[in-house]
Amino acid sequence: MAKRDDPETIGRRVQRLRREQGLTQRQLAEPAYTPAYVSTLEAGRVRPSDEALRHLAERLGVAFDELATGRPAHLATDLRLRLTEAQRTLTGGDTGNAAEQYARLLTEAEEHELTEVEADALLGLGECALESGELATGREYFERSERTLADAPLPARVPALRGRAVSHYLAGELRYAVYLLESTLDELNRGGLHDPDALLLLYASVIGPYMDMGAHARAAQAAEFALALAPQAGDPALVARMHRSVARTLLAEGRIAEADASLAKAAELYRHLQLRTELANCHWMRGYVYAQNGELERAEEELRAAQDMLTARRAALYTSQVVVELADVLHRRGKSEEAGDLLRQVLGDLHSERGAVHAAAAHRLLGIIAEDTRDTEAAEEHYVRALSLLERAGAAGDLADLCRLLGDLLRRTGRVEAALDAYRTGLGHRTAPGTTTLGPAPAQPPL
The missing domain is CATH 1.25.40.10 (Tetratricopeptide repeat domain)
Structure with missing residues (x-):
């Protein structure tokens, strides 16, 4: 395909516009150029200078850019x-x-x-x-x-790189998501490409995968960097997203009040920006904070608000993930039947390729509900399915907890050796959270 700025293409464009205007080559050329020059230009045998193009554009009554590129003005x-x-x-x-x-x-x-x-x-x-x-x-x-x-330059490609990493993360491919985000951070920091918006976007995005992999120390460090970068960032939407991600780390460290304050800042920014999905995610995260703090009624309110907002946006995957969190709160409030119904509804939208960590969480909770009704066979089946999903995703912290649940169930049903195997697997993941799947931490930004 011919390029817009090659001599032949420009020549044909000049000729077409000249004829549309009813001008001769002499009328177009004068007073600065000769008819022979215009003839040579229209034949594509000479590349016109910017000065010549400006003269021609003025005579033809078009913008310089339109004549140079063929694109309509503006x-x-x-x-x-x-x-x-x-x-x-x-x-x-x-x-x-x-x-x-x-x-x-x-x-x-x-x-x-x-x-x-x-x-x-x-x-x-x-x-x-x-x-x-x-x-x-x-x-x-x-x-x-x-x-x-x-x-x-790399900073211009960061939003697309981050989007690709998030798509892998949501599909349950935690290790690869972390690899993409960390390698991009390394390239930015080691190469001196210290773009605050790009760095903030990457650090905020890597917190979720870190947490799911059990790499809490690295998540805390990423949150620290994100908070330090926030004042330099030009995009308030990025700052709001960062506050939401940082809240998760604060929560893991037991800093409930700070986490809630961080989420309140994010919610206010998103409300101002009318970013509905992100605002829904703030309600989601606040619900999670309240649930961790034992405030189950407030947790249910926040999670139902998030569910309604995400359902209205037809954000199917995020809605399914919120429902898993909501079901956990309902179970803890004694509404196990409703929780079980919700989980079975969303499991069709969650699987190993799509929301693996939350699919595992749904099976884990269904296992607990089954145990409550003394259906040990169904409980074991759900635990094993959850274990398979978490192993594939590399979610080390959740794996350890699940191995404990499965081990306890096996022990109660008299399978001591199998229970010991489950406990050993869990201990292996708990020994050094995150270190079995992550390499060296990425280079630090200059703060």
């Missing part, structure tokens, strides 16, 4: 404005409409070879896919966005 600006509108649609909760807007933008950006707009449209389509739980589709969009920006 097209790039118009597409940028429409990108912002698509982003607002997505953050307002209308994922389907946002996806349609991004798809139209992508078509126009590809047609006019506007690389940055193309990459942003692909990024938006990836985010829409994550919202609706289409993880493989989302990953493909993020990969295409990365390829489109292959020649751009």
Whole structure:
């Protein structure tokens, strides 16, 4: 395909516009150039200078950029404005409409070879896919966005890299998600590419996988870096997302009040920005905080609010994950039958390739509920399924707890050797949380 700025393409463009204006080559050329120069240019035998293009554009009554690239005047600006509108649609909760807007933008950006707009449209389509739980589709969009920006500096590619890592994380591929995020952090920090927004986005995103892998010390360090970077970051949405992620680490350290305060800051920012999914996630996390603190009634209120908001956004995967948290609270409040019904409903949306950690949590809780009703056979089946999911995901901290539950069940049913094996497996994961799956920590940012 001919490039927009090669001499032949520009020559044909000049000739077409000249004829549309009813001008001769002499009328177009004068007073600065000769008819012979215009003839040579139109034939594609000479590359016009910017000065010549400006003269020709003025005579033809078009913008310099339009003559040089063939793109309609102000097209790039118009597409940028429409990108912002698509982003607002997505953050307002209308994922389907946002996806349609991004798809139209992508078509126009590809047609006019506007690389940055193309990459942003692909990024938006990836985010829409994550919202609706289409993880493989989302990953493909993020990969295409990365390829489109292959020649751009690393900080420009970070949102697409982060999206790809999140899609792997949500699919239960914790190790690979951490590898992607850590290797990108290393490349930024060791290469001196200290972009605050890019670093904050990566550190906030890696906290969840760290926590699920049992690497609490590394999660705490990432939270520390994220908090230190927050004042330098230009995007309030990133700061809000960071506060939500940091709250999880504070909670793991038993700092309940600080976690709640961090979530309150995030919720206020998201409310201001109208980022509905992220606001729903704040309710989700607050519910988790209250549950850990034994405030079960408040936990249920927050989790139901999150569920309603995510259901309204048709964010299927996130909704299923919240339901697992809600079921745990309901069970602890003595509503085990309702909890069991909810878990069985969402298990169809969760599996080893999609939300593995929460699928394991659902089976774990169903096992506990089965034990409460003395159905040891069903309990064991659920525990074994959960164990398989967690082993695949590498969620070390959860594995240790599950091995204890399974070991206790096996011991009570007289299978002492099998129980010992389960306990040993659990101890292996508890000995050094996270260290069996993670290499050296990434390089530190200059704070």
